[in-house]
Amino acid sequence: MSTDYNNILSRLCFHLKQLSSPDVVIVPETDLINELAIDSVKLLSLVMEIEDEFDISVPLNVLADVQTVHELANLIYQIKSQNK
Amino acid sequence: MSLLDKLDAVAAARKALLPEGLEVFGTPIEEVYSATEARIGDRRILFLGTNNYLGLTFAPECLRAAHEAIDREGTGTTGSRMANGSYSGHRALEREFAEFYHCQSGIVFTTGYQANLAMISGLAGAGDVVLIDGDSHASVYDGCRLSGAEIIRFRHNDVSDMEKRLKRLGERSKSTLIIAEGIYSMLGDQAPLAEIVRVKNAYNSILLLDEAHSLGVLGKTGQGLAEETGLTDGVDFITGTFSKSLGSIGGYCVSNHPQLDQLRYVSRPYIFTASPSPATIASTRAALKLLRDGTELRRQLWQNSRQLYARLDGLGYRLGPQPGPVIANILDSPQQALMLWKGLLDHGIYVNLILPPAAPEGKALVRCSVSAAHTSEQMDHVGNIFAELRKSIFQ
Structure with missing residues (x-):
């Protein structure tokens, strides 16, 4: 993965840290729902923040397939790449 | 998880949130007397949770x-x-x-x-x-x-x-x-x-x-x-x-x-x-x-809506941003919303309870829906009950 992906992953982890308890360690394989307890309402609110930060729009349709931090970071990376 | 296990998980989540025996959703309504009054269980109640804005169901x-x-x-x-x-x-x-x-x-x-x-x-x-x-x-x-x-x-x-x-x-x-x-x-x-x-x-x-x-x-x-x-x-x-x-x-x-x-x-x-x-x-x-042709119905509806919105606002309830027939009381937790909803029902007032994830931004709502068929006295009565419950639940 490129530096862009790593940058996205790092920023995403920063946002997720605000939503989870301080002792949780967030890695790419972390499950958003089962490990971070990010429910659908929190996820949509997180997506809004990410959209602003990366100047992209994330369609709701593709969010249903996202389970881990890596999958969300990769989705953002793919959308950003398409917009270039 | 099997198809049926998923439904069991939903049932368990609902049970954890709602007290046993309280039919918050799909509340059984036994008799309907008018656009604004009905019977739930043995109690005659005032409808404040329907969408009967012009009160035309019995026209x-x-x-x-x-x-x-x-x-x-x-x-x-x-x-x-x-x-x-x-x-x-x-x-x-x-x-x-x-x-x-x-x-x-x-x-x-x-x-x-x-x-x-x-x-x-x-x-x-x-x-x-x-x-x-x-x-x-x-x-x-x-x-x-x-x-x-x-x-x-x-x-x-x-x-x-x-x-x-x-x-x-x-x-x-x-x-x-x-x-x-x-x-x-x-x-x-x-x-x-x-x-x-x-x-x-x-x-x-x-x-x-x-x-x-x-x-x-x-x-x-x-x-x-x-x-x-x-x-x-x-x-x-x-x-x-x-x-x-x-x-x-x-x-x-x-x-x-x-x-x-x-x-x-x-x-x-x-x-x-x-x-x-x-x-x-x-x-x-x-x-x-x-x-x-319902100019007078709309006038009455807005008068009732403004009256109740102003009263609840004055009591310190956190409401939706503008007055109207849908008056949402925004509560910080589902438990608070549930207590308010039950308190109102115990006083003979039926409203809607909306819990996460249905409520916006993870909040819980107790939503009143005002009708042109309500009277100013009924709006006063509702305001008095909200005042009483504010003291007992929130202070």
């Missing part, structure tokens, strides 16, 4: 029309609009809706939910985009999913956020359906329609406005927010429901786009649902006349 004109239609045409059509379910009444109601809105044509659906499903999935498809307000009704979300179009949300009532997303779409903004609501069902606030229309014109998109909660409530003749703001011509498609101000069940869409009629041949929710019963159509036609 003699509507009752008579429904009775006559049953005697004349039977209890049901037993078929879809596409097949044997288009009686003269269905076609007449479509003409009457089109005339009411001064539009070229109208379509009648079996429910308001189906109207949104049918319109959104008929208009947009794979490769198109639907741009929706974050607080949209479930029927909007479900219609979008059914359409197969790309679904993008903007922040609730934030037109600059909406425009940002249209800008990102580039040329695709021309194949984008924007969806807003006249009055939002959760917080009772109105869409900033003038700004939405300006932006949608700038990006050559199409706008669908759902007037479900604003029909009969806003505008000189009760058309809704588009009439209230003088922007009917700026909206491409208007949808709405019969199950609120019109006191029956069903839905509609009106438009000046001649393509509206083609939806009858491509929209699966329209094609594959049985049409409204003759009694429903007849009472709705009678109610539409009363709604159109």
